[in-house]
Amino acid sequence: NGQVIKEVVFGDVWVFSGQSNMQTPLERTLDVYGDDILHYSNPLIREFLVGEKYAYDGPQKDFASGSWKAVTPETCLKMSTVPYFFARKIYDTYQVPVAIIQCAVGGTAIESWMAPENLAQYPEYSEILENLRNPKPQPARSGNFGGGNHPAGAPAQPASPQVDYTALDLDDSEWESVYMPHYFKDINISGSAVVYYRHYLYLTAEQAASENNLLKLGTFRNNDETFINGVKVGSTSYEYPPRNYAFAKGILKEGKNVICMKASGNGPTSGFYEGEDYELRLGDDIIALNDGWKYFKEERANNRPMPQGMTAPKAKMQYVETEARPYRPSVRNPFGLYFGMLRPVANASVRGVVWYQGESNSGSTPDYGKFLADMMTTWRNDFRDPQLPVLISQLHSHLDKTFLPVEDGWANIREGQRLATHLLENAALSVGCDIGFWNNIHPINKKPIGERLAKGAMRTAYGETVVLSPECTKAELKDGKIYLSFSEIGNGLVVKGDDIKGFAVSDENGAYQRVRASILGNRVVLYVGGINNPQKVRYLWKNYVKEDVALYNAEDMPVAPFQMELK
Structure with a gap:
């Protein structure tokens, strides 16, 4: 009655969660990375895909199904791009087997991944939480009316002849x-x-x-x-x-x-x-x-317009009996994926978690940074490790191009992601503002995102001294100039291109103006002589910023977008 378990390896397990950009499969990236991924195999890098499941009656104990898949040119095409390149970087650096637990669902908001106790402190969620804990059936109706089905015994109307627009011999001369x-x-x-x-x-x-x-x-x-x-x-x-x-x-x-x-x-x-x-x-x-x-x-x-003198026939309505229906949760409902997908993963001993999400919360979650920090604190408790490494992928560039900063959207989410890494110990930010397309929410050039996240892992999980993306630590106004100081300078700040773009400063009325900037040693100087009583600095504070990204450190890590009040 024994069971045989084969191909057992011991290594580092990483959990990857979020929404669709964490799911983007390698098969979409063949134009960019095909020559690489189609010639790479590694039995010591494996992925487990957690099936989508919402649960509201308590934490699930296990998965309904699932299996591990090793990386080969055949199996990898359905694997997720960011975890794949993350795992390859970790393996190449440490020669340790890497297990990917892919636990993400497209289109989901952060609330779906949060525990009920995380959301209980926000009054606006109290009614939703109660409905989900104690679902109430919708009131029964005596019936409703619907169309489309013919009553029993009524003949269906013959379908209109269909034109085959795909045929080679179709006459399209008037198209x-x-x-x-x-x-x-x-x-x-x-x-x-x-x-x-x-x-x-x-x-x-x-x-x-x-x-x-x-x-x-x-x-x-x-x-x-x-x-x-x-x-x-x-x-x-x-x-x-x-x-x-x-x-x-x-x-x-x-x-x-x-x-x-x-x-x-x-x-x-x-x-x-x-x-x-x-x-x-x-x-x-x-x-x-x-x-x-x-x-x-x-x-x-x-x-189609009706011939003159005719009116359209009224649709025949059919009476349909209905019964009481249970409450049906939507993708955005809180804690469903936390109970249904994340909690079963917590049975494993993991090296760290990686988070790539925020698109669905753009414009609706001003406290995103606190949400994220609270959620990760709960996850650490679930995984029984208060110092569990947390890696956060900041949103890439997307949406329409604008010249001046915008007040909402992806810029606010990026700032929340940045602030979350300061609210949490042993967390790291992967900056992705130089990646993406204005007209495609799912960029295919995600290899740098995976490799930058791996650098964060080298610091938080493996104890390496590595340089990450610079972040502004202080903004001082002096003699008509603003002096910005940064962390993660490494071997110095560098400019790619002719000049530094992306800085804007607000006046006493909150109106922003773009300003010139230059590097002075390890600081950046902003020239704000024409602005009345400068108040706040913003850098890359727009949805789509890729074309403005010019400021890096010598280690080729882009400076993180930010906003900061002047001192």
Whole structure:
């Protein structure tokens, strides 16, 4: 009756938690890191994926299922990018086996990962906490009305003939031309719509016989289905993943071919992102796909105008009996993932935890730094280690570009993340403001994030003397200049580019002005002679700041965004 357990190794276990940027799989990064990850195997780096589970009736004791997977070119593609590069850096440095426990859920707010006692101190959560602890069924109704189902015995209406927009021989001569990329507003679409796009290709026999094929259509907001010669080669159900669709030999033909995308969007800002590749790769041959597209907006039956003198028939409503329904929690509900996913992980002995989250709390959680510090204090108790290393990945750059600082959004979350590392002992911040894209919440160039987090681990978990990102420690006003002092100077501050950008100073009315800056020894000097009674300094205080990041230390670690009152 014994059990045989194979391939047992002893090493360091790290827990990775947060939302979708902690989940981004390696398969999305092949354009950037493919040559590396597709030629790397390591049986001593393994990942365990914790299944998504909400629980409100108390901490769960174990997982329903799960298994460990070692890193190979085949298994790694579904692994998460940040933990993967973190683990490789730790292994390369210490030659110790590294176990990744991946415990993250996309779109979640920090409240979902917090314990009830963390939130009990905030009155606005009292009613929600009570509802979740003691769910009350919704009042029973005598019935409700719904449409769409035919009463018993009623014949269904025959479906209208469907046009196959993916077919090679479709007559699209009256479709309008369009350039990639573009947004729906550029083709006069202001509401929700389904748009079909077609592009013809004329290939040689050699091109059509290619075995290593990849169609790249950037990133589209919101969802798509994509076909070549009527064969579906890929689909994506939401906005963020790049539309990179690999397909096999045999779909392409010598001569004329057609690409067709069925794209569904929900407003004028739906469409294709700028700054991405639109091309077809056939082995080493690359065919640009920016020009030559045609499009057609599908006319929905319920949107068609009725012939003159006719009115639309009223929908037949069907009476449906309903019963009392239990309270249904949403992704944002507090403590569900803490009980359902985090607490079972606490059965393990771990070396540290890594946190990458904040997007879903942008603009709604002014006390994010305190939330995060309180949550991590509870996690440390759960893991039975009051000095458990905590590594926090600061949010990267994203959202629309602006010139002046903004009052809310990602900048506030970054500051909360920075402050949390000061409220907690043995914690480290990984700065990511020089990474990301304004139009894609999920950057694929996450290797530096993983490796910077690993440097934080070297200090907090392995006792190494390493230099992290500089942080401002003091701002002094003297003789019309502000002098900024920093920690983590290392071998000195350096500027990448022609000048230092990103600094702004407020006057006595709270209005901010951008200011010039220069390096003076190990300090930064801001020139504020024209500002009336300067009050506060902000650095990189915007959502998208990547293009303003120029100030680093000599160890190539960017200065952390911050705000600070003058002394």
